[in-house]
Amino acid sequence: MTNTPLLELKNLTTVFPTRRGLVRAVADVSLSLAQGELLGIVGESGCGKSVTMLSILRLISTPGRIAAGQALFQGRDLLKLSDGAMRQIRGKDIAMVFQDPLSTLNPAFPVGEQIRESLRIHHIAQNHFAREKERVIELMSEVGISSPTDRFHEYPHQFSGGMQQRALIAIALACEPKILLADEPTTSLDVTIQAQIMDLMRRINEARGTAIVLVTHNLDLAAEFCQRIAVMYAGRLVEIGTTDQVIETPQHPYTRGLLTCIPRISAQRTRIEPIPGNVPDLANVPPGCAFAERCSEMQPICQNDLIPFFEIAPGHLVRCLRHSSATPD
Amino acid sequence: MTAHAPTRVARGWDYSFRIRLRLWWRALAELGYELWQRPVVLLGGIVVAAFILAAVFAAQITIHDPTRGTLLLRFEPPAWEAEGNWKYPLGTDDQGRDLLTRIIYGTRVSLAVGLLSVAISVIVGTALGAFAGYYRGWLDEILSRFADLLLAFPFLIFAIGVMAFLGPGFVNLVMALAFKGWVEFFRLVRGEVLGERTKEYVDGARVAGQSNLAIIVSEILPNVIQSVFVLGTLRLGYMIIMEASLSFLGLGIQPPTPAWGSMVASGRDYLLVAWWVSTFPGLAILLLVVAINIFGEGLRDILDPRLKIE
Numbered sequence: 313m314t315n316t317p318l319l320e321l322k323n324l325t326t327v328f329p330t331r332r333g334l335v336r337a338v339a340d341v342s343l344s345l346a347q348g349e350l351l352g353i354v355g356e357s358g359c360g361k362s363v364t365m366l367s368i369l370r371l372i373s374t375p376g377r378i379a380a381g382q383a384l385f386q387g388r389d390l391l392k393l394s395d396g397a398m399r400q401i402r403g404k405d406i407a408m409v410f411q412d413p414l415s416t417l418n419p420a421f422p423v424g425e426q427i428r429e430s431l432r433i434h435h436i437a438q439n440h441f442a443r444e445k446e447r448v449i450e451l452m453s454e455v456g457i458s459s460p461t462d463r464f465h466e467y468p469h470q471f472s473g474g475m476q477q478r479a480l481i482a483i484a485l486a487c488e489p490k491i492l493l494a495d496e497p498t499t500s501l502d503v504t505i506q507a508q509i510m511d512l513m514r515r516i517n518e519a520r521g522t523a524i525v526l527v528t529h530n531l532d533l534a535a536e537f538c539q540r541i542a543v544m545y546a547g548r549l550v551e552i553g554t555t556d557q558v559i560e561t562p563q564h565p566y567t568r569g570l571l572t573c574i575p576r577i578s579a580q581r582t583r584i585e586p587i588p589g590n591v592p593d594l595a596n597v598p599p600g601c602a603f604a605e606r607c608s609e610m611q612p613i614c615q616n617d618l619i620p621f622f623e624i625a626p627g628h629l630v631r632c633l634r635h636s637s638a639t640p641d
Numbered sequence: 642m643t644a645h646a647p648t649r650v651a652r653g654w655d656y657s658f659r660i661r662l663r664l665w666w667r668a669l670a671e672l673g674y675e676l677w678q679r680p681v682v683l684l685g686g687i688v689v690a691a692f693i694l695a696a697v698f699a700a701q702i703t704i705h706d707p708t709r710g711t712l713l714l715r716f717e718p719p720a721w722e723a724e725g726n727w728k729y730p731l732g733t734d735d736q737g738r739d740l741l742t743r744i745i746y747g748t749r750v751s752l753a754v755g756l757l758s759v760a761i762s763v764i765v766g767t768a769l770g771a772f773a774g775y776y777r778g779w780l781d782e783i784l785s786r787f788a789d790l791l792l793a794f795p796f797l798i799f800a801i802g803v804m805a806f807l808g809p810g811f812v813n814l815v816m817a818l819a820f821k822g823w824v825e826f827f828r829l830v831r832g833e834v835l836g837e838r839t840k841e842y843v844d845g846a847r848v849a850g851q852s853n854l855a856i857i858v859s860e861i862l863p864n865v866i867q868s869v870f871v872l873g874t875l876r877l878g879y880m881i882i883m884e885a886s887l888s889f890l891g892l893g894i895q896p897p898t899p900a901w902g903s904m905v906a907s908g909r910d911y912l913l914v915a916w917w918v919s920t921f922p923g924l925a926i927l928l929l930v931v932a933i934n935i936f937g938e939g940l941r942d943i944l945d946p947r948l949k950i951e
Binding site: 400402420 | 664841844847849850852855863864
């Protein structure tokens, strides 16, 4: 079981045709997720982390499309399933939590009804109302919504932001999915609530063995929560490894740049070092390393060819020629 | 039965039905309270309700025959006039038929045509608008251009044309009104669905494994249906005027069936000798349409949360 990953992305590529040309929002991403693993995907806005998540669920809206690659879930390629079979997987095996909880809840229905809806779609509890309601109330108390029996009939706008996010997590958990994709689940929440939500997700992971993919731009948050971290830049993975490997010995200049831009409270005030330059136009990514233009350690060779992954330690892969044991094979 | 063991048999459907009922009841009570705060709207509602009751119980509350009169009694003036007679409170028409009786029966035609044409417009317009707004593409393109085409015609002229083509009659009248009436609802629903479909709760529903049809029907439409309801009440008054106009022109409901429009038309020739024959049916149209519009706009103010904040 430990040998075969729960979810494996192989060379996943998602493109959006635009007037300026083909935007490769996700380019050749290969990743694997083991049963019960906590994986973080880190990168700045527009680097393709959310699109990767949506590609896994095949929710890329036209004209965007998944151009190449495989997404193997328990050995089955999700990209080859029929629409009906894919719907069976969404919500049941792979669930997702979005960034903005208020707009993700339907304003027209009570929160409890919306949690019940996900039980109903996948025929959990045999569409038996009393049983479903009982289950919803269990779920609501599990995610920490106080007095769930009363709050069952309340509408989304009557919930606070943190409670809305808890309700969304309850919806995602309703069918006991094997994978929870969390797309910036705490970005719209304040820091104390953020800590509570992350704590809740960790408890869910421990109690149920749900694998969680945390998508975030906050490297600190990912470092605290995840076992492995993947760093994305301009649609490509640039570094992947265990949290310790990535945080303690970052190999890619971009990862190092991200680490130095995190503000810290310490006796000594230090200026935050921004990464110079801008993200390349995704419709026109340079042939070599996409980060080359902004990189302080750039060599001429960086701009010529696509840099392959180097495995510099077991499980620690980096797309850079300047990694510490610099011996490109 | 012990005190601590309530034996509530929570059979699925039954239980959910009771909750639904309670939610409905609560919403209704809230609506009642809001109406009480707005006496004019409440009055409009009462007038509309009175017309509906009159239409339903027309046979019970009138004593005269609506279609057959006595020619000897033609042009009896209203009761308060010098030669008036309380047997004919609003007088009689050119064929000696009691005017009040005919107005009460005429309510049936106005309300039936109005409600039916609005109902068909709502169903067709909402369904097409929801699909066009959700799926976009060629379906939306075709329907929208067709809607634009229909909007280019003035309603009355369009209806006159259709009625001239189909011939007069109740069913044809409803069809003619609905044939153009759906466009308003189509445009409203299409626009709202266009706005709703990009909201994240739609993505959420998709992530949960819902099909497109289920998303349209059970996620998006409940967010849109309130504006449809409000537009429906406002269009009802307009449809009643259209029906009266067509009947006035002789293209709608044919005599001797009492319809307000044709009653106004038949009294037009005698306006100088018997003003009441045209005036009272005209006043009935005015009263019903104004009451519907006041009630409809009041409902809009109550139901639309955006207006409530101001």
